[in-house]
Amino acid sequence: MDLFADTPVVLPNAELRFIPDWLDVATADRWLAGLLAETPWRQPQVFLHGRYHPVPRLLAWYGDAEAGYRYSGLIHQPLPWTPLLAEIRLQVQAAVGQRLNGVLLNYYRDGQDSMGWHSDDEPELGANPLIASLNLGGTRRFDLRRNGQTRIEHSLELGHGSLLVMAGATQHYWQHQVAKTRKACAPRLNLTFRLIRS
Template identity: 40%
Template sequence: MLDLFPKEKIILPLPDALFEFYPNFFNKEEANLLWNKLINETPWQQDDITIFGKKIAQPRLTCLFGNEGKPYSYSGLTMQPQLWNPTLIYIKDKVEQVAQQNFTTVLANLYRNEKDSNGWHADNEKELGRNPIIASVSFGEERKFQLKHNLNPEIRMNINLNHGSLLLMKEGSQLHYKHQIPKASQSKNPRINLTFRTIL
């Protein structure tokens, strides 16, 4: 019988917010199948974003999926969603059961190599409401994920987001913390990250 609620849940020891990490949310065999579907089914694109008033090409490929009529904007870019496909609906259903949250949108990110990255930010766009819950699912190469507290620079944490893992960033996570995927000094294979969110 399929276990819908993974046994291993790690609560990150961070104040002012709740972070739940499931390192084996998908087992290796299922994660491999989902990786192959996502890499081949997703119409990846590279958009320009605006950082400190300067327009640059995003250092990764992306694609937005979601409910019709719900665009998503960040860093001067507004993305229109593709319709959900069966692979993403399957992943979304499993994530929603654990998160106890209905998600309307997922931003798919493809980090092609060690040079692709995502700088310090919070997922705090106005479409998401004041205190959003974000679910982050990772497939492919393990990459370092960094967290830092907005007011106390000594509160920081690094997590390795591995193949098949789920990180739930819950209450307080986007109010009190920023996060990033830094460039890596060693060679890295591609990684896909799915960040599920709820547009109000």
């Protein structure tokens, strides 16, 4: 499949591509079951406003040996690629046409697990990073707003087997979040592949 033949999400100063049915259901089901079974989930603490708080989701960082990653004041040393994650990485790299040497797995157990507003703009990602976000399991809303603004300008429903790619200047001008919700939602696993420039 040619990723960039798909209809882009048109936002100023952003380069976004969203493929809702990138994976067939059987493959998405197999990847989800395998990753949930094999991943050693962690729930680190972050220091905010003078107190430690548990991150509101479970996570794991995998990558090449040199792909250490720092964000939210935490340093993540990569776990080595499993055969399943190596298979997934090959397919994602083929879709986006770029080498990717690390992946952050976020496990949202229910609607109270979330990801606050942020940009993926850490120095080790380089000037215009490509972030490939693979979604497995329950559907969650993904919001975008301009840097410095409070109003949500665009939202996407990220469902089972979908792929969202953020590239170009997106991280300079836009923030994104996965907000808490009271709606019932199935557990969701999100894999964000990226290239760490050591």
